[in-house]
Amino acid sequence: MMLLSPAQLSWTRPAELPIPEAAAAESAAAAAAATAAAADRGGALYSRRCSSRALTAAAAAAAAAESDLASATAAASYACCLPLYNSAVSLPQIEHYRQQQQMLSALAQQQQQQQQQLLQQQQHQLLQHQNQQQLLQQQQQQQLQQQQEKQKHQQLLLQQQQQQQQHLREQQQLQQQQQQQQQQLQQQQQQQQQQQQQQQQQLQEKRRRLLEALEARRSLRHKMAMSSSRGQPLAKQQQQQQQQQQAVRAAAAANTAAAATAAAAAAAAAPAAQL
Known part of the structure; x- marks a missing residue:
């Protein structure tokens, strides 16, 4: 300034x-x-x-x-x-x-x-x-x-757990089905065993009857031999022989039927045993 x-x-x-x-x-x-x-x-x-x-x-x-x-x-x-x-x-x-x-x-x-x-x-x-x-x-x-x-990882873990639980439930259901099948097989086996026992009893009964018929035939033959020596009529002897033959045939037929029934039961039991 x-x-x-x-x-x-x-x-x-x-x-x-x-x-x-x-x-x-x-x-x-x-x-x-x-x-x-x-x-x-x-x-x-x-x-x-x-x-x-x-x-x-x-x-x-x-x-x-x-x-x-x-x-x-x-x-x-x-x-x-x-x-x-x-x-x-x-x-x-x-x-x-x-x-x-x-x-x-x-x-x-x-x-x-x-x-x-x-x-x-x-x-x-x-x-x-x-x-x-x-x-x-x-x-x-x-x-x-x-x-x-972290939330995504937890969701994945939860999904895996749910899948595992579903798989376990399916396995349990399968085991239950298998147990039911086994029980059914056991029941079938028991029934087959009972049938076999009944068939064996029937077969034994038929065998016993066949043996009795054979024994009666032998006894009849012996009686016929004794009676022929005593002069019995021939017609009566022939009738007795025919009766004995019919009895033997009936016993043989019953024995054959019992054997066929036992074979069929054994054949039916074989697939069940394989299962």
Whole structure:
């Protein structure tokens, strides 16, 4: 900024803006600096503890504080320069105001740099937070996939168990059918044994009758021989012989029928025994 000499400023003496107003402007600048420092501390606190929304709000607050500081700095600069035009001041006062202006400008630059650093830190923390959320989502997705795979594996195991149980039930039913068949075979065998026993008894009875008939035939022959020697009629002897022959034939036929019945029963029992 170009500075004017006292001679050039001697003709301007209006008292619209006294020097105390410059002090007020400096106080406003100091208040704005304190606000910016508080925003720095608040932004740091938010960066450590808050979420992405809080970081965005802290960045907005820091930007507003920076704007207020710039406005206060401009007002202070204007307030410092106005006394030079409104009154005749000495060179030391002008140097004092210039130094104050430089200090305010340096303070504003420092605050701006701090705000930029804070904004960069907040952006970096926001990026880290987003990365952490992405990693967390990926982990959750992986866990969900693992749970789904476990559920599929459990379903497969359950299906296998159900199939095994069905197979066991089928085996039990087959065993029950086999047991029933065995019981039926045993009953058939018992019936066949009873039939064989009855047939054997019948055969023995028929044999006994045949033996009795043969014995009676021999006895009749002996009687006939004895009677022929005593002079019995021939016709009576022939009748007795015919009766004996009929009895022998009947016994032989009964014996043959019994043997055929026993053979048929044995043939019927053979397939059942093989089963």
